[in-house]
Amino acid sequence: MPVAAALEAADARLRAMPSLLRNVAPFAAPLALMALIYAFSAVPSDGADHGPLMLIARKLTHFSEYFALTALWWWALRTRIGARRALLPALAIAIGYAITDEIHQTFVDGRVGTWRDVAIDSAGALTAAWLIRRALDPAAVRSG
Secondary structure (H helix, E strand, O other): OOOHHHHHHHHHHOOOOOOHHHHHHOOOOOOOOOHHHHHHHHHOOOOOOOHHHHHHHHHHHHHHHHHHHHHHHHHHHHHHHHHHHHEEEEHHHHHHHHHHHHHOOOOOOOOOOHHHHHHHHHHHHHHHHHHHHHHHHHHHHHHH
């Protein structure tokens, strides 16, 4: 299904909801993901070295969480300010949250906040933003 058709279908479902739910619903998913990220960040480290495979899995999770967070914030914000204008605020929210999440981890037993994790999180957010931008304006992608 083309992006425009998918957006129109989602907008039609949103318009069919009661007013209060219609205003709140788009923001439930990104806020829930932020709560989930916070909860995982609050778990103290067990201090064990789980090997390189677990390290790679954790870093892929960082990337994926912030990829999804950017996409979800874009999806929510586009209902208020339009699809094109929503991309930069969605990206800023995700990267800002990545920074505050790493700061939060410095207060958790056995955890450390690292700029490397912020960079991985930001890479996920930037990848989502790039893909959304490509989907919104395929002509710009073809022309350069």
